[in-house]
Amino acid sequence: MLRSRIRLTPEKLVTNHRRFLILPCMIQVCRLAKRFGGLTAVDGIDFEIPPGQTFGLLGPNGAGKTTTIHMLVGLLRPDGGEICIQGDSDPTRPAVRQHMGVAPQALSLYEDLTATENLAFFARLYGLRGRRLRERVAIALRRAGLFERRRDRVKTFSGGMKRRLHLACALVHEPSVLLLDEPTIGVDPQARHHILADIEALKQEGCTILFTTHYMEEAQRLCDRVAIMDHGRILVMDTVPNILAQHGGRAVVRAELDHPPTDPDSLPGHVEGDSVIVETDRPFEAVKQLAAAGVSIRNLSLHQPDLETVFLKLTGRRLRD
Ligand SMILES: Nc1ncnc2c1ncn2[C@@H]1O[C@H](COP(=O)(O)OP(=O)(O)OP(=O)(O)O)[C@@H](O)[C@H]1O
Ligand SMILES: [Mg+2]
Known part of the structure; x- marks a missing residue:
């Protein structure tokens, strides 16, 4: 059914909907959709994974990650869109499954x-x-x-x-293609470390990997590219540094002072109780400015934007509740 709508040429794959320009990709998904009754679990998503890359689908409970994987392996039939794995649009074919x-x-x-x-x-x-x-x-x-x-x-x-x-x-x-759905769920830190090291080694060996996770630090560590999913849609997709640069915002330096500041206007950020909070692209400059202002700092923390911050900014919610 799907195969008839996809035509492969040596240079590019052409579908009814759009052209995939980066080729050959191991996994390509175009306008993929799945509904369960009135619920749209996957709502027209697109992504591509070139050979040897690790791609992370990151999202909270119910985002549609497992449903996407189930369609990729042929356990669920899509209601719309196309899947292409190693040039084949039918993931149930033994020749595809073999790899x-x-x-x-x-x-x-x-x-x-x-x-x-x-x-x-x-x-x-x-x-x-x-x-x-x-x-x-x-x-x-x-x-x-x-x-x-x-x-x-x-x-x-x-x-x-x-x-x-x-x-x-x-x-x-x-x-040569691995689909891992929450490979570290429910394990202790030691087993998680073992599994992540394993995935890293597989990546070094040239495997193309799609994995889903709630853990943004795993995605940051392993993925060449990440898609953040919510309610069946991809909110943002790029390399982690690009996502952080575009959506992460600035670093936050929080300095807890021994005494409330006598001259708040001389400080680089705003004051909340006995703390100074500085949002900045140059956190070390901010710390120098605080030191130069002569305040006595009891505790200092730096929060660099991460994928959790991005998810919070985009949705107003946390990835993990
Ligand atoms: N067989 C099914 N029948 C009805 N609804 C389903 C079915 N499978 C999944 N859903 C619903 O589709 C939505 C997406 O579920 P899915 O399992 O893909 O999410 P997920 O991102 O993998 O979540 P989690 O992180 O909890 O594993 C959820 O609202 C879920 O309840
Ligand atoms: Mg799941």
Whole structure:
């Protein structure tokens, strides 16, 4: 159905709606939409991911991230728009799926099987057999830091270990495109660090990665480009530095003073109680000015704009409630 509306040429992909100019892209989405009854979960979004790039879909609960991933993997049929993965508009085709690794938001592991058995099961689904299967399973176990626990049943694993195995199952067949839906949800800081380092390594190896998250610091650390989603729409999409430069606003220096200032007009910012607050592009200048004004500072903090600030500015709400 969708395939008939997309025509590939060596130079560019042309669709009924628009031209994708950066090519070849691993993932392209054009005016993608999904409704559930009266609710528009995904409302005509566009994005493209060139090979080897990491793209983050960032948004609060119910933004439409998982629905987007489900359409990309063919679990949900779009109500509108087009999807193109490695030049193919049908993500359910085995040839497309062969190159894709998917780690859904909900853990999908067999609790009564061991780590090795889980990995071997997923590897077999992708057609791996014999020596190659054993090699890939061993690599995935080492990568997940679970080699020593490979013979243990998953039900004896901690939440972080399960999440690491869940990611390993998505990689076992060595896909070139990875779709990771909240890969670090519900894990402790150590497991999160492990998973993020894993994603970084995959990126270095040339994988094209789409991942969703509520955690703006993950997006800032990993992503070449980020799209901030809310109510099914993309509010802003760019590199993190560009988004911060355009929408982040200025840094905020807050100096708590030992005593309320006697001459507030001589200070660089405005006074709230015994604190001076300076919004500035040059926070270190502001600190120098405060020091030169001779005030006695009890505590000093600097808040640089981040993606959370951007989301707050764009929506009036926080990403995480
Ligand atoms: N199968 C479904 N039937 C009805 N509504 C659905 C269905 N799946 C998702 N929705 C609704 O679509 C909206 C988007 O949901 P989605 O799961 O895509 O959000 P999300 O961004 O992944 O959120 P979270 O961060 O909580 O995982 C929500 O309002 C959700 O309730
Ligand atoms: Mg989700």
